[in-house]
Amino acid sequence: MPKIVDREARRRAVADAVFRIVARDGLEHASLRNIADEAGLVVGSVRHYFTGHGDMLIFAMDELAGRIDGRVRGHAARLLGAASDAGERRAATEELLAEFLPLDDVRHEEAVLWLAFTTAARTRPELRPRADELQQGMHELLTRILTEARRAGALAEGLEVDTEALRLSALLDGLALQAVLWPDTVTPEAMRRVLRQHLTSLTGRG
Numbered sequence: 531m532p533k534i535v536d537r538e539a540r541r542r543a544v545a546d547a548v549f550r551i552v553a554r555d556g557l558e559h560a561s562l563r564n565i566a567d568e569a570g571l572v573v574g575s576v577r578h579y580f581t582g583h584g585d586m587l588i589f590a591m592d593e594l595a596g597r598i599d600g601r602v603r604g605h606a607a608r609l610l611g612a613a614s615d616a617g618e619r620r621a622a623t624e625e626l627l628a629e630f631l632p633l634d635d636v637r638h639e640e641a642v643l644w645l646a647f648t649t650a651a652r653t654r655p656e657l658r659p660r661a662d663e664l665q666q667g668m669h670e671l672l673t674r675i676l677t678e679a680r681r682a683g684a685l686a687e688g689l690e691v692d693t694e695a696l697r698l699s700a701l702l703d704g705l706a707l708q709a710v711l712w713p714d715t716v717t718p719e720a721m722r723r724v725l726r727q728h729l730t731s732l733t734g735r736g
Contacts, residue, residue: 541579541589544569548590553639557646560587584656591647591660598640601629602671609675616684620729623675627725630668630702632709633718641706672698679732686734694732701728 547569551560562583566573580586605626609619632638651661672695679685685694705724709716 537579542593544571544576544579544586545590545593548586549594549639549643552590552646553642557587557650562586584654587647587650587654587657588660591657591664594640594643594647595664598629602626605629609678616682619679619682619684623679624725624729626675627698627702627729628722631705631718631721631725632713633721638710638713641710645707645710668699669695676732684733686732689732689734698728701725 544565547565548560551564551568555564562573562576565586566576569576576586580589605622609622609626629637632641647657648661648665651657673691676685676689676691676694676698680689680691685691701724705716705721709718709721
């Protein structure tokens with residue numbers, strides 16, 4: 531009988547090969563041939579599952595975003611469930627936002643990959659729409675968090691939600707970038723401390 535191949539499982543295996551090469555060697559080395567070798571496939575097999583190199587990278591971006599999104603959704607559910615308890619709400623907010631910081635080996639590799647993809651999107655038109663879409667999704671998430679904080683009376687008077695969402699996004703992106711470039715200086719403890727202080731400043735009670 532012919533061997534039955536799970537198409538989506540094979541596509542995810544190729545995405546994992548993309549991640550390993552990008553994390554180890556950089557996106558410029560993520561050619562179809564290098565990815566095929568990393569995945570233990572021939573180039574023709576990779577082309578069977580993707581329409582081209584750009585399609586493969588877009589799928590990998592979606593896989594990466596999906597992994598982060600799955601964890602974020604869990605924290606979001608806890609945040610909504612803690613609506614009546616200020617302490618629990620603050621802790622749930624911190625843990626949700628921490629998913630975007632390289633606080634452990636898994637999130638550090640994700641940050642490396644995300645920076646590689648989004649930087650490449652500046653000069654690779656096939657990646658730009660997806661990068662823009664994911665950035666917009668991040669802004670909408672932060673806007674919702676801050677809007678809910680305002681509704682619960684946990685946001686300082688006079689703060690403009692859209693501006694604070696941009697400021698919070700810049701903080702998370704900046705911490706992630708510096709932690710990837712200078713991990714010995716920008717440690718998980720330092721990132722936690724900065725995030726906590728920023729959240730406190732948003733309450734106006736620091």
